[in-house]
Amino acid sequence: MRNPSLNVRGAGLLFGGLTLMLAQLGWAAGEAGNAVEGKQLFEKKFAAAIPGAGEVGDGLGPLFNHVSCAACHLQGGLGGGGPVDVNVVILSAGLRGSRPEKKKLVEMLRELHPSLISAEGEISPNIVLHRFSSDWRYRELHSRFIPQDIPLTPSEQERHSVQQTLARAAQQNVNVPAPLVMVTSQRNSTALFGAGQIDLVPDAMLHALAAQQARQGEVSGRVPPIGLEGVGRFGWRGQIEHLHDFVLGACAVELGLQVPGHNQPRDPQRPNYVPASLDLTAGQCASLTAYVSSLPAPRLVLPSSSERKQTVGRGRELFASVGCAACHVERIGPVQGIYSDLLLHEMGEALADPVGAEATLVATGKRLPPSDELVLGVNPKEENVRQQLTSVTPRPPRTREYYGNSQSSPLVAAPANVLIVDPESRERVEFKPVVSQTDAEWRTPPLWGVADSAPYLHDGRAASVVEAIALHGGEAEACTKRFFALTVADRVAVLEFLSCLKAPQ
Amino acid sequence: MALCPDSRWVRSWPPIAAALLVLVTSASAVDLSKWPGREAAIEQARKQGKLLLTIHVSAEFTQNAADSREAQVYMQAALADPRVEALLASRFVPTLRAVGETKHLRLKRTDKAAAQDVAIAYVCLPDERVLHFIPGFLSPADLLAELTWAEQCYAAMVKAPAYEQPLAMRQAHRARIDKADWAAFINERPARWSDDGKLAEGETTVDLPEVAARARSVFESALSARLPAFWQREEAAGALAALAAHGSLACELAHLILAEYPLVQLSDVAGPAYAATCGRRMFNSPKRRAELAAWWALSGKAGRSTLLVVADDDFYEVTSRDAAARNPSSGPQPVPRSGRVARNVATTSERVLEWPPAELRDLPGVSRLAVQVVTLDELAALLADSGLPEANYTRGQPLRYLLHDAHGFRLAELSGDEATTARLAEAIRNMDPGARAGQLLAKPVKNGATTPAGGKKNAKP
Numbered sequence: 001m002r003n004p005s006l007n008v009r010g011a012g013l014l015f016g017g018l019t020l021m022l023a024q025l026g027w028a029a030g031e032a033g034n035a036v037e038g039k040q041l042f043e044k045k046f047a048a049a050i051p052g053a054g055e056v057g058d059g060l061g062p063l064f065n066h067v068s069c070a071a072c073h074l075q076g077g078l079g080g081g082g083p084v085d086v087n088v089v090i091l092s093a094g095l096r097g098s099r100p101e102k103k104k105l106v107e108m109l110r111e112l113h114p115s116l117i118s119a120e121g122e123i124s125p126n127i128v129l130h131r132f133s134s135d136w137r138y139r140e141l142h143s144r145f146i147p148q149d150i151p152l153t154p155s156e157q158e159r160h161s162v163q164q165t166l167a168r169a170a171q172q173n174v175n176v177p178a179p180l181v182m183v184t185s186q187r188n189s190t191a192l193f194g195a196g197q198i199d200l201v202p203d204a205m206l207h208a209l210a211a212q213q214a215r216q217g218e219v220s221g222r223v224p225p226i227g228l229e230g231v232g233r234f235g236w237r238g239q240i241e242h243l244h245d246f247v248l249g250a251c252a253v254e255l256g257l258q259v260p261g262h263n264q265p266r267d268p269q270r271p272n273y274v275p276a277s278l279d280l281t282a283g284q285c286a287s288l289t290a291y292v293s294s295l296p297a298p299r300l301v302l303p304s305s306s307e308r309k310q311t312v313g314r315g316r317e318l319f320a321s322v323g324c325a326a327c328h329v330e331r332i333g334p335v336q337g338i339y340s341d342l343l344l345h346e347m348g349e350a351l352a353d354p355v356g357a358e359a360t361l362v363a364t365g366k367r368l369p370p371s372d373e374l375v376l377g378v379n380p381k382e383e384n385v386r387q388q389l390t391s392v393t394p395r396p397p398r399t400r401e402y403y404g405n406s407q408s409s410p411l412v413a414a415p416a417n418v419l420i421v422d423p424e425s426r427e428r429v430e431f432k433p434v435v436s437q438t439d440a441e442w443r444t445p446p447l448w449g450v451a452d453s454a455p456y457l458h459d460g461r462a463a464s465v466v467e468a469i470a471l472h473g474g475e476a477e478a479c480t481k482r483f484f485a486l487t488v489a490d491r492v493a494v495l496e497f498l499s500c501l502k503a504p505q
Numbered sequence: 506m507a508l509c510p511d512s513r514w515v516r517s518w519p520p521i522a523a524a525l526l527v528l529v530t531s532a533s534a535v536d537l538s539k540w541p542g543r544e545a546a547i548e549q550a551r552k553q554g555k556l557l558l559t560i561h562v563s564a565e566f567t568q569n570a571a572d573s574r575e576a577q578v579y580m581q582a583a584l585a586d587p588r589v590e591a592l593l594a595s596r597f598v599p600t601l602r603a604v605g606e607t608k609h610l611r612l613k614r615t616d617k618a619a620a621q622d623v624a625i626a627y628v629c630l631p632d633e634r635v636l637h638f639i640p641g642f643l644s645p646a647d648l649l650a651e652l653t654w655a656e657q658c659y660a661a662m663v664k665a666p667a668y669e670q671p672l673a674m675r676q677a678h679r680a681r682i683d684k685a686d687w688a689a690f691i692n693e694r695p696a697r698w699s700d701d702g703k704l705a706e707g708e709t710t711v712d713l714p715e716v717a718a719r720a721r722s723v724f725e726s727a728l729s730a731r732l733p734a735f736w737q738r739e740e741a742a743g744a745l746a747a748l749a750a751h752g753s754l755a756c757e758l759a760h761l762i763l764a765e766y767p768l769v770q771l772s773d774v775a776g777p778a779y780a781a782t783c784g785r786r787m788f789n790s791p792k793r794r795a796e797l798a799a800w801w802a803l804s805g806k807a808g809r810s811t812l813l814v815v816a817d818d819d820f821y822e823v824t825s826r827d828a829a830a831r832n833p834s835s836g837p838q839p840v841p842r843s844g845r846v847a848r849n850v851a852t853t854s855e856r857v858l859e860w861p862p863a864e865l866r867d868l869p870g871v872s873r874l875a876v877q878v879v880t881l882d883e884l885a886a887l888l889a890d891s892g893l894p895e896a897n898y899t900r901g902q903p904l905r906y907l908l909h910d911a912h913g914f915r916l917a918e919l920s921g922d923e924a925t926t927a928r929l930a931e932a933i934r935n936m937d938p939g940a941r942a943g944q945l946l947a948k949p950v951k952n953g954a955t956t957p958a959g960g961k962k963n964a965k966p
Contacts, residue, residue: 164683311581350733466751473733484747488622492582
């Protein structure tokens with residue numbers, strides 16, 4: 001079967017390079033007006049409507065993590081990463097022991113947190129546990145899982161304390177009735193600098209990098225899949241394909257804004273509430289994306305003294321020689337200085353959490369005769385998911401949530417094989433999702449701007465770069481050990497080099 | 506251009522001036538060799554009303570610290586930043602000191618994996634009472650943050666009456682300690698301070714090494730809990746030491762120690778803090794260094810053989826007692842210390858090994874020797890300064906006696922079990938040229954040997 005993504009790979013490399021060059025030359029100038037509006041929206045403090053209090057608001061909530069994009073993207077300048085106190089908390093339900101009958105299970109979960117059950121009555125094992133709500137009754141629900149609130153504007157000491165707590169117990173177990181188990185995990189806000197360039201990296205370049213790593217054998221990056229043919233570029237699990245979706249998803253999930261294609265989270269107090277209108281128009285959303293896309297890329301700022309320049313140069317060489325550069329590649333095509341391959345790498349059990357990466361679909365070799373129907377999600381137990389073929393380039397259903405998928409959760413049915421119609425032969429080809437280790441796979445975070453984006457790792461458990469390195473396991477284990485086998489002077493040189501990767505001014 | 510208040514020039518001058526300042530300051534690198542020595546720094550700090558920043562690096566202590574690789578690494582890592590330079594120039598008097606071991610003393614050990622180069626910056630009052638200490642080769646940003654915190658604490662502390670200042674500093678350190686760590690820290694032994702801010706046991710610092718070791722243990726547990734399982738035991742020790750060597754992670758260690766000993770004298774805390782940071786003994790240039798070198802030279806000129814009696818060492822005594830407690834069969838040896846009866850803690854049998862000996866007849870010939878009782882620091886400095894061959898010092902089997910002839914030829918090196926009065930007496934007897942010639946023909950003996958230790962050419966005093 002012809003794989004559409006493979007067919008466009010060569011052209012993609014050329015096209016991607018050209019578009020990126022154009023973008024850098026001011027191709028986005030046509031959207032400059034939008035970017036100005038987008039900046040205003042990025043900084044805007046939205047207000048929540050408060051039922052019964054006469055507060056109309058402008059779309060914030062009912063559930064939200066903060067009041068503006070800027071509140072969580074501020075380190076090293078507007079658009080930067082977030083400190084650990086604005087981490088997003090994700091609640092993941094699991095099962096220990098025998099599985100109760102489905103109706104009872106649904107009731108138990110709904111009792112714990114209504115959002116664990118979707119509007120369609122399906123189990124959503126991973127949900128964002130929002131920090132705020134416009135409804136005062138939410139406090140009681142929230143405090144079941146997070147007994148102690150983080151101050152809205154914490155002092156440095158309080159922030160340090162939050163980080164240290166997270167560093168020691170990244171995932172907190174929540175006391176829930178058996179056989180359910182519940183853990184909270186977190187996501188640190190990523191810096192958005194250079195996101196416009198990342199958005200333009202062609203799929204083919206990531207496939208080429210993965211193939212190169214497979215040949216060399218030192219590490220084995222996996223292209224973050226979006227269905228069969230898409231490639232994820234954003235998010236800690238590489239779970240979002242394009243910047244526009246990344247931005248709109250954040251508007252919906254973090255701020256509770258109803259935006260085109262992305263629903264605001266369901267209000268646990270009013271689960272049947274459906275917003276009457278959009279909180280941001282499509283034009284405003286485009287402006288917001290245009291602004292984020294226009295954020296400049298971070299830069300390498302070399303020290304002024306020649307002696308320190310030499311140290312940085314040595315650090316850069318050591319960075320490559322110990323193997324860091326196998327994943328943190330300096331350049332992807334025309335995107336210079338990114339220090340990431342944007343691929344998923346298995347990073348060891350210690351960093352795993354239940355909100356996993358998307359599984360890659362691998363052809364099983366089984367082909368069925370032509371049919372007009374595309375059969376999706378065929379599960380031996382639940383053969384109830386069928387969808388009429390409507391597209392020439394069909395995609396399997398997107399079951400991912402904004403922060404990653406829940407394929408490995410014991411509360412949901414095991415991911416099923418899918419049948420996808422070959423557009424040429426019309427044969428139905430079976431694909432199997434490969435889900436192993438998706439909970440421990442993380443997209444290599446770009447190191448550009450790393451000097452201004454502490455804390456580190458997906459949940460900010462590492463306060464410093466050197467601690468983050470120590471926590472690299474899995475594919476990075478050998479490299480980590482090589483780094484720690486260096487002399488202090490050499491390690492200082494590597495850290496000195498990394499300290500030159502700064503946020504744009 | 507009119508300089509009216511709303512002129513663009515006036516509004517923009519502060520950033521321009523700041524940029525110029527950065528350019529000027531960044532052009533000038535930190536010159537460690539121009540930093541004053543300890544005494545001069547204290548005097549300068551006192552006169553100028555500044556805080557003292559004493560930086561200890563794990564370089565060979567007998568050499569000039571500014572020339573050491575460790576000092577250069579510290580400079581590159583933490584000091585070569587215009588913001589740090591500006592802060593140091595305006596608010597601190599910095600001084601640098603090498604406190605690492607010397608290659609002239611071979612310290613046999615099994616902790617090679619764990620030990621790392623280390624640097625510790627002490628923020629002190631001009632009388633060397635320690636406000637804060639900052640372990641590690643940390644980044645300028647981390648150093649700035651810690652120095653700023655120390656300054657803020659100092660500013661708050663001086664508002665309190667003198668007798669309440671230690672308590673104010675204790676509270677400042679306590680506030681920065683993770684609750685779980687503090688609970689673990691006081692789990693085995695209660696805090697020295699009562700809840701109402703009084704010292705339970707008075708102002709003694711006798712337990713400081715133990716408190717520092719406990720802080721290290723808490724710090725290590727906290728770090729170990731964070732490390733993934735793939736770090737095997739030995740590797741993990743190295744990783745933990747490396748993490749400690751890189752700074753901010755180890756600051757909690759300082760807070761734990763200084764919460765118990767706020768405003769402690771630098772001379773009291775430096776050794777335990779160094780040992781807690783890198784697991785090794787801090788060496789210090791001794792006050793008698795010049796005196797000993799002169800004594801050595803004089804003895805040589807006078808044609809007198811010399812006997813160096815190495816006094817017990819607190820660092821190794823404590824650690825070897827720990828080892829004995831773990832493994833009673835290999836307990837530490839009784840150790841000579843001036844006028845003291847030592848006890849073999851492993852067997853509880855007492856053996857008199859006083860120095861000087863109660864009965865000189867036990868050691869015939871000793872009166873012919875030039876004798877000095879030296880600390881380990883003094884011994885190491887003397888070996889380095891006088892070009893003597895290296896000596897061995899093993900934890901649990903400490904070096905006791907070094908016997909040299911008038912030409913600096915090492916006649917005996919007695920350690921651990923071999924360091925008995927009888928063996929020493931025998932070695933002194935063998936100093937007789939005839940006996941010595943006979944010994945030289947015999948095969949070399951490791952302990953109490955008559956061959957030059959280390960295989961190096963002996964120096965003539």
